[in-house]
Amino acid sequence: MTEPFLSITGLSAVSDRENGAPILRDVSLRLERGEVRGLVGESGAGKSTIAKALLGILPRTVRVTGGAIRFEGQDLLTLKPKQLSDIMGSEISLIPQDPQTALNPGRRVESQLTDGLRMRRGLSRQAAHDKALKLLEEVHIRDPERVLKAYPHELSGGMRQRVLIAAAFALEPKLVVADEPTTALDVTVQKQILRLIRGMQKTHGTGMIFVTHDLGVVAQICDTVTLLYAGKVIEAGPTAQVLATPKHAYTKALLAAGPRYDRPTAGLEPVPQAIFDQLRAEMGIM
Amino acid sequence: MAEDLLVAKGIEVTYGGGGLFGSRGHKVLHGVDLSIKRGETIGIVGESGSGKTTFGRALLRLVNTSAGTIHFDGMDITHLPDEQMRPLRRRMQMIFQDPMASLNPRHSIRRILVEPLLFHRVASNAADAEARVMSILDRFTLPKIVLDRNPHELSGGQRQRIGIARAALLEPDFVLADEIVSGLDVSTQAQVLNLLKDLSRELGLALAFISHDLSVIRAVCDRVCVMRFGKVVEEGPCEQVFAAPQSGYTRALLDAIPLPEIDPEWLDRETLAEPSS
Amino acid sequence: MRKSLKAALSEPKVVLAGGFILLLLIAAVFAPWLAPKDPLEQDLMLGTLPPTGYEGTEPGYWLGTDDLGRDVLSRLIHGSRTALIVAFVAAGLAALLGTMLGLLAGWYRGWVDVVISRLVDIWMAFPPVLLSILLVAVLGSGVHSVIAAIVIIDWTRFCRVVRSETMAQAQMDYVTAAQTIGFPKARILFSEILPNVAPVIVALLSLEMGIAVIVEAILSFVGLSVSSDTPTWGGMIAQGRAIIYQGWWVLVAPLVLLFLTVLAFNQLGDGLRRALDPMMRR
Numbered sequence: 152m153t154e155p156f157l158s159i160t161g162l163s164a165v166s167d168r169e170n171g172a173p174i175l176r177d178v179s180l181r182l183e184r185g186e187v188r189g190l191v192g193e194s195g196a197g198k199s200t201i202a203k204a205l206l207g208i209l210p211r212t213v214r215v216t217g218g219a220i221r222f223e224g225q226d227l228l229t230l231k232p233k234q235l236s237d238i239m240g241s242e243i244s245l246i247p248q249d250p251q252t253a254l255n256p257g258r259r260v261e262s263q264l265t266d267g268l269r270m271r272r273g274l275s276r277q278a279a280h281d282k283a284l285k286l287l288e289e290v291h292i293r294d295p296e297r298v299l300k301a302y303p304h305e306l307s308g309g310m311r312q313r314v315l316i317a318a319a320f321a322l323e324p325k326l327v328v329a330d331e332p333t334t335a336l337d338v339t340v341q342k343q344i345l346r347l348i349r350g351m352q353k354t355h356g357t358g359m360i361f362v363t364h365d366l367g368v369v370a371q372i373c374d375t376v377t378l379l380y381a382g383k384v385i386e387a388g389p390t391a392q393v394l395a396t397p398k399h400a401y402t403k404a405l406l407a408a409g410p411r412y413d414r415p416t417a418g419l420e421p422v423p424q425a426i427f428d429q430l431r432a433e434m435g436i437m
Numbered sequence: 438m439a440e441d442l443l444v445a446k447g448i449e450v451t452y453g454g455g456g457l458f459g460s461r462g463h464k465v466l467h468g469v470d471l472s473i474k475r476g477e478t479i480g481i482v483g484e485s486g487s488g489k490t491t492f493g494r495a496l497l498r499l500v501n502t503s504a505g506t507i508h509f510d511g512m513d514i515t516h517l518p519d520e521q522m523r524p525l526r527r528r529m530q531m532i533f534q535d536p537m538a539s540l541n542p543r544h545s546i547r548r549i550l551v552e553p554l555l556f557h558r559v560a561s562n563a564a565d566a567e568a569r570v571m572s573i574l575d576r577f578t579l580p581k582i583v584l585d586r587n588p589h590e591l592s593g594g595q596r597q598r599i600g601i602a603r604a605a606l607l608e609p610d611f612v613l614a615d616e617i618v619s620g621l622d623v624s625t626q627a628q629v630l631n632l633l634k635d636l637s638r639e640l641g642l643a644l645a646f647i648s649h650d651l652s653v654i655r656a657v658c659d660r661v662c663v664m665r666f667g668k669v670v671e672e673g674p675c676e677q678v679f680a681a682p683q684s685g686y687t688r689a690l691l692d693a694i695p696l697p698e699i700d701p702e703w704l705d706r707e708t709l710a711e712p713s714s
Numbered sequence: 715m716r717k718s719l720k721a722a723l724s725e726p727k728v729v730l731a732g733g734f735i736l737l738l739l740i741a742a743v744f745a746p747w748l749a750p751k752d753p754l755e756q757d758l759m760l761g762t763l764p765p766t767g768y769e770g771t772e773p774g775y776w777l778g779t780d781d782l783g784r785d786v787l788s789r790l791i792h793g794s795r796t797a798l799i800v801a802f803v804a805a806g807l808a809a810l811l812g813t814m815l816g817l818l819a820g821w822y823r824g825w826v827d828v829v830i831s832r833l834v835d836i837w838m839a840f841p842p843v844l845l846s847i848l849l850v851a852v853l854g855s856g857v858h859s860v861i862a863a864i865v866i867i868d869w870t871r872f873c874r875v876v877r878s879e880t881m882a883q884a885q886m887d888y889v890t891a892a893q894t895i896g897f898p899k900a901r902i903l904f905s906e907i908l909p910n911v912a913p914v915i916v917a918l919l920s921l922e923m924g925i926a927v928i929v930e931a932i933l934s935f936v937g938l939s940v941s942s943d944t945p946t947w948g949g950m951i952a953q954g955r956a957i958i959y960q961g962w963w964v965l966v967a968p969l970v971l972l973f974l975t976v977l978a979f980n981q982l983g984d985g986l987r988r989a990l991d992p993m994m995r996r
Contacts, residue, residue: 308485369697526896539891
């Protein structure tokens with residue numbers, strides 16, 4: 152079998168802040184070029200930790216105790232800081248969760264969008280400007296010249312998220328990590344942004360790790376999904392299969408717990424305590 | 438047919454404005470009407486900027502209205518002074534979105550739950566108050582040791598149950614629940630919603646349930662009121678509104694919700710809300 | 715309350731700085747018994763004796779003597795009385811006045827806020843050193859005037875911070891929750907908001923004590939504090955400056971003690987602020 156584009160094998164990590172409590176337990180997953188994989192789970196599942204590990208921005212309090220992250224034949228965990236920083240932002244980029252804080256409030260959109268193009272790709276000021284304009288058009292911003300000159304606070308949440316998506320794709324990365332990119336948005340805006348992210352990903356053929364807590368979002372934009380609980384992979388597979396015929400009791404219970412507007416009698420079944428007990432027993436935690 | 442408990446007519450709220458320089462201010466509610474019957478749960482849904490939170494706070498007289506009237510149990514409370522409002526406060530309670538922010542971080546859970554009971558003389562003495570608190574903890578499956586804890590020592594789900602307990606202990610007639618599950622995980626959310634449903638049935642509560650999530654509203658409400666830009670765009674029984682939404686905006690809201698099942702067309706389906714007038 | 719105390723005592727800064735201040739306090743209270751000599755007793759035969767360890771010392775004069783033959787250590791110990799009285803009383807009163815006005819302005823808003831805030835603005839436009847010298851000149855020198863000067867000038871420090879902190883707390887949902895219960899406004903202010911503003915006040919109070927010690931030293935340095943027959947650190951510094959070439963220790967000893975005291979108050983404030991924050995505690 153050929154080595155996939157991205158593979159995580161046996162990744163384990165502990166938190167020094169919580170007396171060495173495990174936060175990732177032997178996590179493995181793979182991603183092919185052009186595939187969108189959802190990382191889904193409730194709070195404390197470890198989905199964000201995996202995203203941070205991919206981006207090389209794990210907090211100091213998190214210590215990796217084993218495993219490897221292989222990206223195009225290199226193990227990201229053993230790279231020197233210099234090599235890592237060459238890859239980050241350039242080969243691997245991030246669409247962040249909170250469009251309010253992800254942009255520097257004191258700088259215009261243009262300078263933030265062209266930083267990477269000029270420093271990483273050596274584009275001239277004019278070339279970077281033209282490229283930025285094209286990117287903003289690509290994310291369906293109607294008046295790109297005006298937006299380039301604007302400060303972040305002059306834009307709506309949805310617009311800011313569009314700018315951040317443009318920035319994530321600016322250097323033609325091979326992998327984009329989207330960390331709950333629509334959680335802070337209104338539902339109608341969320342749909343537009345999801346459509347945009349999926350469209351950009353398809354056009355550029357980018358591989359994508361999409362972190363979310365919403366199984367509905369997973370269903371609509373992920374090809375494959377990995378469901379986590381307390382740092383452990385509970386179930387993984389093609390999205391259609393996992394959602395239609397879930398194997399693990401926890402997956403089934405999660406699907407039953409979420410209310411649905413189209414089924415007034417469905418939902419509102421809390422995940423039974425027995426399932427949590429079973430999960431804890433499987434992991435050997437009490 | 439049950440009688441109307443809370444009736445709001447033509448509510449307008451303007452922020453800023455007035456003051457020393459007589460600025461015009463910013464109107465966030467443009468004449469909202471709503472009536473809530475005893476024992477009824479009504480959902481108020483909208484996106485950011487819809488004014489749903491402001492409207493909820495206006496119903497409880499927590500923000501000043503610049504026009505319109507609010508009647509509670511037949512009494513006009515629109516401009517009732519604080520002292521006369523006080524006895525009514527017990528009967529109109531609120532549950533908050535962020536239980537961490539809504540529980541005083543410096544007070545023990547005991548103090549948070551007991552003080553209101555003594556203040557409104559719902560409990561005749563400290564022992565009675567303690568007994569009432571104990572029984573509700575039991576009912577909400579919260580361990581007794583939480584009483585001596587401070588809010589930050591509890592889990593999110595526990596805190597939210599304390600928030601509900603605080604409101605329920607006062608035996609109110611009306612409860613406003615403002616986005617109370619948006620910070621919770623799905624598995625915890627179901628517990629909290631069920632608790633609230635049982636409670637409202639038992640106490641015959643009139644419940645106004647503010648949420649941005651139509652799925653949650655469908656699960657707990659009898660009626661729904663859809664707001665946009667400070668106005669009501671659609672209002673009616675849930676069966677009716679969810680089955681055949683009249684307003685384009687309601688349709689757009691519904692269609693924007695991703696369901697956990699494969700729908701290859703969903704992403705490209707465009708349901709445009711008509712622009713507001 | 716007990717939780718707060720426990721948290722405070724587990725913060726090394728609080729223990730160290732607090733311990734130092736406690737020692738100083740003991741020295742101040744029991745000065746007549748602890749001081750080895752009479753701080754006022756002059757003996758020209760024993761003038762400018764160096765501290766123990768240097769050549770030409772006299773037993774019993776650990777930190778040497780000044781040009782009039784007075785024991786430096788004893789004068790430091792007695793000087794701590796004035797320093798600490800001013801620190802505690804002046805900072806305490808400034809905190810009380812500033813906190814009250816700040817709470818009222820931040821909670822009741824409206825004209826109360828307008829009046830108090832304008833007063834603070836006007837107050838802060840006066841140059842503080844000039845104002846304090848002017849005040850002491852008008853009130854006459856003495857501990858009371860020094861305290862009055864510090865309170866009158868520095869209440870604004872508390873007022874501004876407490877006002878903005880109160881306004882921030884007033885936005886929190888726990889305050890709205892108290893309103894929905896129907897608690898009267900004054901009760902919400904004192905039993906809901908004040909406990910959450912308290913850590914800021916405590917930290918500021920500790921800083922202010924350090925400032926008060928410095929201000930007292932400055933005023934006694936320029937001779938505007940207590941009468942010259944009471945030993946003060948500022949007075950000793952002024953005296954030491956004049957004879958720096960004959961006896962450097964007369965200048966250095968009070969300077970070091972002043973420095974350590976102010977540092978201790980600042981560190982204590984910082985430590986308390988951290989220890990008393992319920993979110994950061996754990």
